[in-house]
Amino acid sequence: MAKKKVEEDQALSVEKSAEVMDNKSENSALVSDSHASLIEEESLEERSIAQKLLSLYHLQQIYSQVDKIRVLRGELPEEIQDLEDACEGMQTRISKYQEDIDDLKRKIVSEETKIKDSLALIKRYEEQQNNVRNNREYESLTKEIDYQKLEIQLSEKNRGKHTLEVETKTADITEIEQKLAELAGILEQKKGELSTIVAETEKEEAELIAKAEDLKLLVDERFLVAFERIRKNARNGLAIVQIERDACGGCFSTIPPQRQLDIRLHKKIIVCEACGRIFIDKQLVESDQQ
Numbered sequence: 001m002a003k004k005k006v007e008e009d010q011a012l013s014v015e016k017s018a019e020v021m022d023n024k025s026e027n028s029a030l031v032s033d034s035h036a037s038l039i040e041e042e043s044l045e046e047r048s049i050a051q052k053l054l055s056l057y058h059l060q061q062i063y064s065q066v067d068k069i070r071v072l073r074g075e076l077p078e079e080i081q082d083l084e085d086a087c088e089g090m091q092t093r094i095s096k097y098q099e100d101i102d103d104l105k106r107k108i109v110s111e112e113t114k115i116k117d118s119l120a121l122i123k124r125y126e127e128q129q130n131n132v133r134n135n136r137e138y139e140s141l142t143k144e145i146d147y148q149k150l151e152i153q154l155s156e157k158n159r160g161k162h163t164l165e166v167e168t169k170t171a172d173i174t175e176i177e178q179k180l181a182e183l184a185g186i187l188e189q190k191k192g193e194l195s196t197i198v199a200e201t202e203k204e205e206a207e208l209i210a211k212a213e214d215l216k217l218l219v220d221e222r223f224l225v226a227f228e229r230i231r232k233n234a235r236n237g238l239a240i241v242q243i244e245r246d247a248c249g250g251c252f253s254t255i256p257p258q259r260q261l262d263i264r265l266h267k268k269i270i271v272c273e274a275c276g277r278i279f280i281d282k283q284l285v286e287s288d289q290q
């Protein structure tokens with residue numbers, strides 16, 4: 001009785017069939033008494049329930065196709081955005097390295113200027129040494145020359161250090177540029193895919209939606225509302241599912257054998273107690289597809 005209550009709460013059970021089910025289990029004598037008349041009534045009810053289930057199932061299939069298109073398209077813009085961000089990051093790094101290199105080159109030029117200045121000074125001091133009046137003047141000029149030589153050594157050391165840094169940064173830029181070219185290639189490919197998908201699927205999607213609208217007209221308003229509510233809440237967009245390996249095809253919770261039997265009989269709309277999805281019998285689907 002608890003099971004019956006749940007189904008009524010979900011406003012999806014068909015009272016008459018439910019009563020028949022209960023009578024069957026509680027009092028088999030009663031069932032056999034009115035057996036003939038019940039069969040007729042049931043088969044009518046069964047047919048209409050089967051039809052309702054199949055209409056919902058077809059609607060579900062169309063919606064699933066629409067979902068697939070949207071998922072396909074939905075992931076690509078995100079991937080493209082990620083790639084664009086990555087490319088931009090690399091461009092920024094390249095510009096930063098390029099600025100560093102320019103700065104280092106300016107420093108190299110400055111060191112070279114210092115070397116030239118020192119060499120000029122040395123030349124001048126050496127000339128002056130030819131015209132000194134005494135040893136002290138000569139010694140003093142020698143000291144100046146030695147100092148300038150040390151200055152040249154320091155500048156050469158700095159120039160060497162900066163040159164090495166330029167080489168390293170240049171190699172880094174080359175490496176980043178290679179990766180960037182690779183990513184830019186993928187980006188172009190993804191952009192192409194997206195525009196192709198959009199072009200290809202826009203028409204398909206519109207056709208599917210039109211088909212769904214037509215099909216909706218065949219479904220009871222009451223079932224349609226329930227169906228759409230379940231679909232909206234279901235993570236995979238499935239509102240009507242089959243039993244797969246004794247479990248709900250939507251949420252994978254186990255379905256007891258008696259309930260599976262009820263589903264197979266499709267005398268009423270039965271929903272999953274765990275996730276609320278509507279069940280449709282596999283055989284009913286298969287017979288419809290034949």
Ligand SMILES: [Zn+2]
Nearest residue numbers: 248251272275
């Ligand atoms: Zn379920």
